[in-house]
Amino acid sequence: MSEQALELDDVSVEFRQGRRRLRAVSGVSLRLERRRTLAVVGESGSGKSTLARGMTGLVPLSGGTVRVLGKEFRRPRREQRRHIQLVFQDPCSSLDPSATIRNSLAEPLVVHERLSKKDSERRVAELLRDVGLPADAAERYPHEFSGGQRQRVAIARAIATKPDVLVLDEAVSALDVSTQNQILELLGQLQREHGLAYVFISHNLGVVRWIADETVVMYLGHVVETGPAERVHVAPAHPYTQALVSAMPVADPTARRGRRGPLTGEPPDQTEAHRGCVFAGRCPIADETCHTTPPPLVAIAGGGTAACHQVTGSADIHEGGTP
Ligand code: SF4
CATH class of the missing domain: 3.40.50.300 (P-loop containing nucleotide triphosphate hydrolases)
Known part of the structure; x- marks a missing residue:
């Protein structure tokens, strides 16, 4: 079925x-x-x-x-x-410009999944890998990425x-x-x-x-x-x-x-x-x-x-x- x-x-x-x-x-x-x-x-x-x-x-x-x-x-x-998660046309609408990608991705993990700091860091690394971004992307800010890369981050956040x-x-x-x-x-x-x-x-x-x-x-x-x-x-x-x-x-x-x-x-x-x-x-x-x-x-x-x-x-x- x-x-x-x-x-x-x-x-x-x-x-x-x-x-x-x-x-x-x-x-x-x-x-x-x-x-x-x-x-x-x-x-x-x-x-x-x-x-x-x-x-x-x-x-x-x-x-x-x-x-x-x-x-x-x-x-x-x-x-x-x-x-059920929503991904917008403009990835900036779901990303805080003043937060690093690590913090943006970790937020739903802490709020919804109640993961420990160590587990959320492991999951952030997994998410970046899943969407084809390098590990050092975690320390960067949204404005440092191209439109396509920002959409990858928004997708990573949505699937977190x-x-x-x-x-x-x-x-x-x-x-x-x-x-x-x-x-x-x-x-x-x-x-x-x-x-x-x-x-x-x-x-x-x-x-x-x-x-x-x-x-x-x-x-x-x-x-x-x-x-x-x-x-x-x-x-x-x-x-x-x-x-x-x-x-x-x-x-x-x-x-x-x-x-x-x-x-x-x-x-x-x-x-x-x-x-x-x-x-x-x-x-x-x-x-x-x-x-x-x-x-x-x-x-x-x-x-x-x-x-x-x-x-x-x-x-x-x-x-x-x-x-
Ligand atoms: S012919 Fe046009 S107006 Fe009439 S029902 Fe079909 S779509 Fe609607």
Whole structure:
């Protein structure tokens, strides 16, 4: 039987904006097995980063449940938070500029693991080795490293407590292509060695295709498509996913033939209620029904689900979807 590292059921996150409520994430459900990578993609404002913060306990959920290896948590709790860790796009946000790398890495070991000084020093040396940094990196400060090296330190800090799930929020987006590849290789190696499950949050479908097993596409806080990463890339079913794929650069311009054009316009205000499909205002094939009736998620050929009246499926799933 497969072991679920992470299970989200009907997760929602809301914020107050003056007297109005902004629903950043609406009823998201997903499953992730150990040693697997699930990508969450979408434009800025799609809710993917808020979902990352919700599942790691950095923002409170307004509804739904998060379970890591079967253990549920709704509010941030220290002993559960150590099982699911977040790596940010900017590694500086998790590293104290005035602390040596040794102190930055030792902090979670002392707080969560209550290791002795000697044991934490041994573990810091192990962590540096695991992420491919030399032992003398321990005595240096974050500003002495390149962007790629700092991201290695941030990954070392995230795996210090031996979590089951790493949530990587645009973790390679700020790096040049060659450094990106090195960090992706490192992540692959850590996954094989430590059995980690990854949630890989990205706006870059090209990167996702190569590293993810499954992809979830979000628009305006809703899941609009799920499926095997390769299928979502080569045969996107939802018009929004098709627009994202269309916007990707291609070496061969003839490969664009038959594709829909890239998206125009901006997503609507998230404080507004939607009667129909959340994508109706920007969808090139929307009809009257789209503006009045929300589409259910249906299972589709090739694996996964899509929420679109124009996609013919074999069965209704439910709001939020479960890859
Ligand atoms: S349900 Fe309608 S508006 Fe929504 S994606 Fe499908 S065709 Fe477009």
